[in-house]
Amino acid sequence: MTALLSHPERVRLLGLTDPAAIEELRRASFDRTTATVGDTVHYRGLIELSxxxxxxxxxxxxxxxxRELVRYGLDRAEAIEAALFCAEAGYGSCVLQAGERRDEAFIAFVADLVAEIRDRSRSDRLPDGLGITLSLGEQSLATYRRWRAAGAHRxxxxxxxxxxxxFATIHPPEQSFASRLQALDDLRAAGFQVGTGVMIGLPGQTLDDLAADIGFYAERDIDMIGMGPYLHSAGGALPEQAMMARDALLTLALNMIAVTRLSLPDLNIAATTALQALVEDGRERGIRFGANVTMPNATPxxxxxxxxxxxxxxxxxxxxxxxxxxxxxxxxxxxxxVGWDQWGDSPHARRRR
Ligand code: 5AD
Ligand code: FES
Known part of the structure; x- marks a missing residue:
């Protein structure tokens, strides 16, 4: 897939700060979104498993x-109940997300959950059951295959x-960029629609980096994008001052959504929760700048x-x-x-089939 805007053009647009110029960018992206993916926004009920x-x-x-955190894991019944809520509420699909774990107990738990949710959520409105996206980190190709066979598809x-x-400055040495790339390849090999994304406003990140991130989405033929502002976390290990000033960060995050949309018009792009953590109407703004997916929280x-x-x-x-x-x-x-009762795959992913 080739990106429609050149790298230097992406850098220029990402750096816009003049309100009139930003509004022109926003309008172009919103209209392109309507033309390519339509005027609906798809829900993915977010279930934070553990x-x-x-x-x-x-x-x-x-x-x-x-160590400050009380650790939890939803049990099978709670997770299924949350997913069935999504189906009944008309969401069309859910995302099962959790911290990364690779033990067999967890892998089997997820496989069972996926099969059960697909089966029990079938109805007249959802003949194929609830769509299931997983967000469970780097796993082996065998695990990805197992979860795909169980019925998850994104x-x-x-x-x-x-x-x-x-990447190396925000991760410990044992977490490698190479293994993340391998996992993205493996997801494709396992037959998933593949979503990726970046944090915007990371300490030390440049406009050039963000423009290259869009090039990365293009090269890897990505189907869907989840990106949000980098926000400080009290439980993290980065200093509070490392977070960009809020106004500038919001502008950059929204510009990034618009420039991604104009570069790769037929992808699903999420208005992420982190946008709403930055500013109260952040998700609306994300949608106005070209996002067409959002994730209502469906965790107990x-x-x-x-x-x-x-x-x-x-x-x-x-x-x-x-x-x-x-x-x-x-x-x-x-x-x-809202695109109720639909899986809402991106046109890009649909073409692949
Ligand atoms: N700020 C913004 N996004 C974060 N994520 C994790 N920590 C933060 C943070 N401090 C995002 C990462 C991860 C996703 C699940 O949440 O991009 O992939
Ligand atoms: Fe959860 Fe507004 S989206 S309360």
Missing amino acids: NRCALDCLYCGIRRSN YLLRIETSNPAL RRVRPQYQLYDGKPCLDEGSLECRGCLERRVTTAGRR
């Missing part, structure tokens, strides 16, 4: 060395940054406070039903409608 994690990413609040694995030197409220990858995560006190309505208002405010 905050247990074997990794130690420096930016992340649930990293292994954060997988999110962010590269975090496509600059290997920058009881454990939501224990799954904080960054500070200021919204929706901690709300129940899943409240997020459903709240987010629908946000989507409508942004000039879109």
Whole structure:
């Protein structure tokens, strides 16, 4: 897949700060979104299965060395109940996310869960059952194959940054860029629609890096993108001052969504929760800048406070039903409608089939 904008053009647009110029970029991206993926925004109910994690990413609040955290794992019944809520609420699909673990017990738990959810969520409205996206980190090709066979069909694995030197500054030495690339290859080999993304505003990240990230999405023929601002996390290991000033960060994050859309028009791009952590109407803004997917939280409220990858995560006190309505208002405010009861694969992924 070739990106429609050149690298220097992407750098220029990412750096826009003049409000009139930004509005022109936003408008172009919003219109391109309507033309390529339509005027609906698809929901993916986010189910945060567990905050247990074997990794130690420096930016992340649930990293292994954060000892302050009470660790939890939803049991089978709770996870299935959350997924069936998504199906009944009309979401069309869900995302099962958790910290990274590679033990057989966890792998088998997920495989069983996926099969059970697909089976029990079938209805007249959803003849194929609930769509299932996994976001469970780097796993072996065999594990990816097993989860794909169980019935999951999309997988999110962010590269975090496509600059290997920058990647090395935000991860411990044992977490390698090369193995992340291998995992992205393996996901494709296992037959998943592959989603990736980066954090925007990482300490030391340049506009050139972000423009190259879009080149990376193109080279790897990515189907869907989840990107959000880098936010400080009290449980992480990076200094608070490393976070960009909020206004500049918001501008950059929204510009990045628009420039990605204009470069790769037929992908699904998420308006992520981190945007709403940065500013109250962040997700609406993301949609106005070209996003066409959003992830209402569908995790039982009881454990939501224990799954904080960054500070200021919204929706901690709300129940899943409240997020459903709240987010629908946000989507409508942004000039879109919700694509109820659909898996909502990107046109890019549909063409591959
Ligand atoms: N700020 C923003 N995003 C974060 N993530 C983890 N920690 C942070 C943070 N401090 C994102 C990473 C990861 C995804 C699940 O959450 O990009 O891939
Ligand atoms: Fe959860 Fe608004 S989206 S309360």
